[in-house]
Each structure stands twice: as structure tokens, then as C-alpha cells.
Amino acid sequence: MDTIFYNGTIYTQDQAYPACSAIAVKNGVIAALGSDQEMLALASSRTERIDLAGRFVVPGFIDSHLHFIYDAMVRRTIDLSETKSLSEAMELCRGRVSEISEKGGWLLAGGFNQDDWIEKTMPTRTDLDAISEEVPVVLQRACLHISVCNTKALALSGLLESCPDGIVREQMQNAISEAEPLPDLDELKELIQDAARAAARAGITEVHTDDFTVLPGTCGKLILQAYRELSEAGKLDVRIYEQCNLETLPELKQFLAAGHRTGDDYGFFRIGPLKIITDGSLGAHTAAMLAPYCNAPETCGVLNYTDEKLQEMISLAQEYGMQMAIHCIGDGALEQTLNALRRAHYENPKANLRHGIVHCQIMSEKQQDWFQKLNLLAYIQPIFVRYDMHIVEDCVGEELEATSYNWRRFAELGVHQCAGSDCPVEKFDILPNLQYAVTRKDPVSGKTWYPQYGLTLEEALQAFTYEGAYAGFSEDVRGTISVGKYADLTVLDRNLFEIPVEEISGAKVVLTMTGGKVTYRAIS
């Protein structure tokens, strides 16, 4: 054997392997499960023995919806949220100039609030020019409504005349992001590896990621190449299932013409579903509703597609046997999408496509029933409840609130629910997300929100493991700890079933193994 874990509590999630304390791994596969004695008997002099010291092993976490590369880009932004003074912030930025200058990039920082600084003053164009005159420098305020630029950044963004003081507000900020250079192949690979390291630290062995928006209008060409090359070089430590975000029919046609299909397998990298975004967000009142917002009666939100355009895309993807993962937050977007999926399916049913709705937040019970009838997956983000519990009733009223985010009913309907973080919208720390799935309680305020709609801990773990594998057509080789599945494992410092549910988020990932390779390790 290559590795033997022993002296642990193994939560196999497979009834065939109910009680075991040890796992033997070889060739990236779980070769055997059993008692310490049985497994250690399989060791040779070349076997690495890992004493779990009573720790808790679960199937590797799968985050079923996030933005992997974008998250890595956000992580590269210098975090100013903890700075106590303008000078400290300037110092932090100056320290990064030479590194960034070498790569020819922009110096981006964010999260500052001048009220937290002893100087209590906004940074100026002049302050930032003092950081660098060659490297474009942009500092965004924590509120996201204001950015400050140095002269170089203003010039490249074409804002020298309109914002001579360097202060750029609201939509004007788009000019900055449009001027920022797009990552090239090497940078993409670095970003992916940064993100993979962070994911491994979080116990994640597989992500379903929506990345194409990072390079708009390219149908993800360079991104696919980056993932493929990393996978082929054995440099991908997290399994990637790409949710291929294509905005228009011509882009979808181009993508299909290039021969890409759901399931194309490059080892650790695979082509996932077509991703379509049909509406916006609740907070911005852009999630598309069937009725006007209660707290903004002038709007029903925004549908990104006409019925016809959406139908065209969905029917074409159906024809080509592409899986689909469709973003719907409002019940209006969901209604439009359900209609289109139903029509495509009834006109041209195909076996085993596993379409799903990403977010599926605001909905009626009748709409929810269609998940069962059309065999649709629900991609849920349990931790969204933390924020949304405070706004849903105001947005949609009590009646519609009462049938929304109802994971309990999905479970009763036999609907497959896979869970994710939508990172960087939320951090991809699985444990707080898991806790919200079970408790639906804000640990800070103590407020709960329809706690009876929560999942059991068993179900919640399954949503972050087996159901993610199911969403990626790989439940036969991942998602449980079973002999003959890949050794994708996450070790936690405590048994989640033996602590109060309010303490789940406090559990720590101490080791991650993906395909038999230890990708993160904080224990000896």
C-alpha cells in the first residue's frame, strides 16, 4: 500500500462499510477498509502510515458551484481591511510594487475604510503616485462604490479628465476593470494553482467552477487549455468540472463546433455542463420575480433572456446532449427556465442529462415539484441563508418566503441537492456552510430562519460530497469512502456527529487527499 490511515473514525457514507477505523490507499484508489489491525497488516516498508489519533474522515468535499479562477484573482488583491492608518496601507502596497512590476500587472488593493484610519482621510492620486508611477495602482473602498487610482491607472482607463483627483465612483469603475490586463496562459495556471492550494486547505477535492467570464467572449478557450495542460502535467491538485458559461447562442454554437461536450475527460479536468445565467441577485433587486418586489414595487427584477432566446440555447444544448446548470434566483427566472427545460425535454428527451438549477432560491411549491417531475438537480448554497434571511421577506413577502429555500421539501421529493459556496461570493470554507445547511441559524445574531427547512447532518454532508459527485456523473468513483473508489478524503479534527451542531463551523480540516495524493496536511 502507498498510504494507510489508522486509528480514526471513518464516515464512509456507504452502508457496505459501516464501521471502520483505517483506510489503505494504493494507486490513488481506496484499496481496503477495515480495522487498524487488518489495514496495518497490508503495510510494507514503503507504506506511509498516518496515525489519525481519533480524528474524523469524510469523503472529500465537493463544492458544486463557485468561480475558481476569479476567486484567485480576488485573492491577489491586497487586503487593506485590517490596516489602521493610511501610511500602513501605503507601506503594504509599496512592498508589493517590485513583484508586480516584474510581471507587468496592476497593483490592486481593496477593503479599506478611511474611518478606520488614524488620519481619517481618503488616499489621493498623489498618495498613490508615491507608491509607483510606472505600475497602475487602484485601491477600492470596502463599500465597493469608490476606487482611487494613481495617474498611470487613470491614464490607462481613460479617466484622466473625468476623475482628475483619482477618485472614481460607481459605474465609472467599470472603465478601470475593462482596462486591467486579462490573464495570459501562464497567469491562468498560476491563478488556478493558487486557488487549488486554497481549496485543498479547505478540505476540497473537487470543484464545479464557472470560469469563462474571466475572459469574456473567448468561449473559455485559454481557460480550457490552462486546465488541460495542468492536468496533463499532473499539476492539478483539485478535480475540476467546468461549468461552461456561454452567454449567447453564437458562443454556444462555437463551443459545440469546437467539439466540446459534457463529460470530456482530461483526468483531473473535465468538461461539465453549459452554464446559463438567467437573472441577477436579490440584494440588487435584479433577481427576476413573477410579481414586483414588495420593497421595490417599481421592479420585478431583470431577466437576462427573452423566452425565445433562452429556449433556443436550451433546446440546442439538449440536442447535443449537454448537461445544463442554469442560474435562477427569482421565481420569474425559474418559471422561464422550467418552461424552456420542460419544452426541450418533452420535445427531445435524452437519457441521463442531469440538468439543474443553480441557486433556486425563490420558488413556489408547484415550481419545486417540477424539479422532481423533470428530474432536475438543485445546486444550493446553504450559507447564503446568513444574509438572505434578513432580506427575503422584505423582497418577496411572507407567503413566497414560506415556500423558498426549502431544502427539507427537496429532500422529501427525492430531488438531488448538491451544495456549494459560489466563491468568492462566499468563502469556500465548507464547515460554516455545512452548519448553515443543518441549523439555518446565524451564530452571531442567534436568529434562525425556517430551521425546519434544514437538512440533517447526514444529508448536508452528502450534499457536499456524494451529491456533488452525482452532479458531475462520477458518483460511481467518488462521493463515498468505498473500496474501489478514488481516495478523495478529508480529515477533520473532530467527529461532527459528536459535537453540538452550532460547533460544526469550528471544526478544522487537518488533511486533504485527492486521488491518493496528500494536497494539504496540518498533522504529523
Place this chain on the structure above:
Amino acid sequence: MDTIFYNGTIYTQDQAYPACSAIAVKNGVIAALGSDQEMLALASSRTERIDLAGRFVVPGFIDSHLHFIYDAMVRRTIDLSETKSLSEAMELCRGRVSEISEKGGWLLAGGFNQDDWIEKTMPTRTDLDAISEEVPVVLQRACLHISVCNTKALALSGLLESCPDGIVREQMQNAISEAEPLPDLDELKELIQDAARAAARAGITEVHTDDFTVLPGTCGKLILQAYRELSEAGKLDVRIYEQCNLETLPELKQFLAAGHRTGDDYGFFRIGPLKIITDGSLGAHTAAMLAPYCNAPETCGVLNYTDEKLQEMISLAQEYGMQMAIHCIGDGALEQTLNALRRAHYENPKANLRHGIVHCQIMSEKQQDWFQKLNLLAYIQPIFVRYDMHIVEDCVGEELEATSYNWRRFAELGVHQCAGSDCPVEKFDILPNLQYAVTRKDPVSGKTWYPQYGLTLEEALQAFTYEGAYAGFSEDVRGTISVGKYADLTVLDRNLFEIPVEEISGAKVVLTMTGGKVTYRAIS
């Protein structure tokens, strides 16, 4: 929709579709499930509506181990078992001569017993010459120990001198079967289609079949071609998963070198596991035991391979990622096979191979535990109990009997059990087989045999449907009645859950649908 079944009781075997009375089918796929009203609303003028009149629909039956082509060959043998006189038997044979003569085949008949005939005399070479002098004629007695030949058959078999009276006994009969012409491509196709028609009548939508022995030493080449061509021409009404029976290492190497692998997919025809036969049968005392037979202490049965030869084949198949289905009846054969599979797996574990043991009859609990530990499938033939209940204790003694054929314990261990008939050893009528799985009771004698080792009806149905799909890596598209799976359906004339279990075998298949095509229909 192409077809709508309504007014039925649908046993979906899928918790997401618990209660429905109607099924809508299009493009070979189950497009929708629901109430009569919901489904009939999806009908167009081109939809065929089938009124189930309360009948019972189950997922299409899957027979997970049989000999499809050989069964068709046996079916072509003229059945003399019901004849009342020699002259009636001669008449029956004469009636088939011209047809067989045209095809250049042999006239084969079987099942006679001269004690049932008014003449009470054995047929003679002269009697059979009177049937034909050009066509070889062979009549086998019901006991299988004696065949009678005409002059032509004797001549072709080289038996003119040794058996001048036309009576050929015991092993001498091998000369006859070796002389019989082997089927060519066209005949294979006819045989397959014959068998497929019979299977459809029995409600079977998929078989896992071991056929290569029909054309020894050919690595199944012509058989694969026949299935492929039938599948490509749309002339295969039953799905075929070939259990590729290869006897020697050179044959296995040749087969692999030709590029064949488990899972190769030609539509209705797919390459299944490597099939290896490691021992014989209980009745003949050739099943290999760890200890001598109680009722034949001079023998432990016969192992077909040395440990080394078996290990070589199993390790090579493992290396190439071939699934394996290995015939073991005695605990000696099982021990040898478990050792070889364990070694191959521990030395070279691979994901998701789904190896299994065919028959797995005589075993200890410790051996049975290894099914769980190595994640092996059990290919069981419940109806074997009918005969075996009378001989097992005599063969192996009470203690080993008590741990053999224990399907209940397999179920408790979480071992996948798929069920089959081994046809033509037993008929591939699923319903009597299903009844034995549940009752383990001979309905004629009333004798039961360890009834507590039986399966529940739910489990037994699953063994003949979902678990068969699982054994063929297709549980994602078959094995339950679910939206988005293929429309493989079997309609029975009564609800198996509403009749006494002793009446299950009396239920009739009235309609079979495979991939949306009605392959058998006895209702309007």
C-alpha cells in the same frame, strides 16, 4: 410523446417517483411520470395510448447470467418429451427434414424416453435412416446419457465402427457434438434473434450472456460481429452485455490485443466482463471444495486452473481494467478465486471495476465477508434452490450448508446481488425465479430450504432489475422507472405486492418495451 401507458400501477423503484399510474415515452426515453390526467395531456395525434387496465409495470427485467446463443441452439432441438409413441416422434422429425436439409444442418431432437412410448422400444439407426439418409439425424434420450444416430450422423462423427447399432453412450456423444457444424454469421444472427424474441416474451430487456463457448477457440470473434451488426442494423430487441468467456491466458491476450475492453459500446450490444470458469457443478461432484464431498469422499471436485494460471489471467485482466465475472460454485474454487482477486486488487487497485462471482453457492461466512471487503458482486440464480435444496447437505454437510446460498446475509453486508437464470440450465422465466428468491420453497413438494435466507420481494425485484443494470455499469440509465432513464419496461398482469408470494410464478408478462420499442405484446 410516442407512447403513453396509463391506468396502471407503476412500480418505479425510485423514491423520487413514488406513486404514479402513467408513463410517457419519447425517443426511447421515459419523458414523464405522473397521473393519467397529467400524462394523457402530453399526448398528440401521433401518440400511441396503451390502457394498462390496472396492470403492474416494473423496470425491465435483466437476466445477469445466461447463455443466450446456446439457449437458442437448444431451442432448435426438436422436443420429443411430450411424444406418446415412437411413430409420433418419427413423424415430428420427418416434418422438419426438408427445412433443415435446405440449410445444410443436422436434425437434432431430444427429451424422449422410450418408456413413455406405447412401443416401449428405443429408436434404431434404421428408424432414423428412414427419416433421412442425407441429413444427419441425432435423437438424445431425456437422461442425456444416450443418443441415437442415423448412418449419416454416425459417418460424420466417425462412429460407424464403434457404434454400428447407432446407439452412442456417455462421453462417446462428444464425437457427435464435435462433428456438428458450427453456426456461421447468418446462423448466429438467426439464433440471437430467436433468443431475443423468447427473452422479450419473458419480459426481459437486457441479458448478460456468456456465449463464446459456442465457437470454441475463436475468442468470440464471429459472435461479436453478429451482435454488432444486429445492433447497428437496429435488429437487436434485447440489450446484450457479453460476458466474454476466455479459457486461457493466450486467448485473453489475443482478445485484449484486438482492443476489446469492458464497456465498449455498440448501442444495444456492449462488451461486458471477462468470464472465467474455475470449477464444475455440484450435481456432478465437479464443484471444487476445500474438503472432500460428504457423499463422495474420494473427491474434492475439480479446479479448472492452478493457482498460478488463474492468478496470471486475473492479474492481466486487472491490469487492463477489465471487469471480471468468475464462476465459482464450490468453496474451494471460491477460495482460490478470492485469493487471486485480492492479490490482483491489492497489488494494482483500480477504480470501479465491479468484479463479481457467478453462482457463489458453497461458502463460509468468512468467505462471504470478502465480497464486502473487496466490493464484489454476487451473481445469484435463486431458482437453483429448487434442485440444490435436495443435494447440498448431502454434498457438503450441515455446517457448510448453513452458511451457503445466504442471500439475506449478502443483503445485510451491502453486497450487490444481481440475479439470473443461467439459461438454458434453467428457463429464463423471471417470475418463478423471483418467487424462489423470496420463498426458497418448492411449490410442488412444499419443501422450504433456509427460508430466512431469502430476499424481500423488493430486494428480489431489484436483483432482477437495478442490480443487473449495476453489474453492467448502466444503473444511471436503466434499472428503475425514472424520468430520463431509458424506457425499458415490463408489464405484468397482476401486482406482485398484492398476491401471496406463492403465486408470483403464476403472474404473466403481457408487454415488454426495450428502449421505447414494444418487443412483446399480449394486450390490446
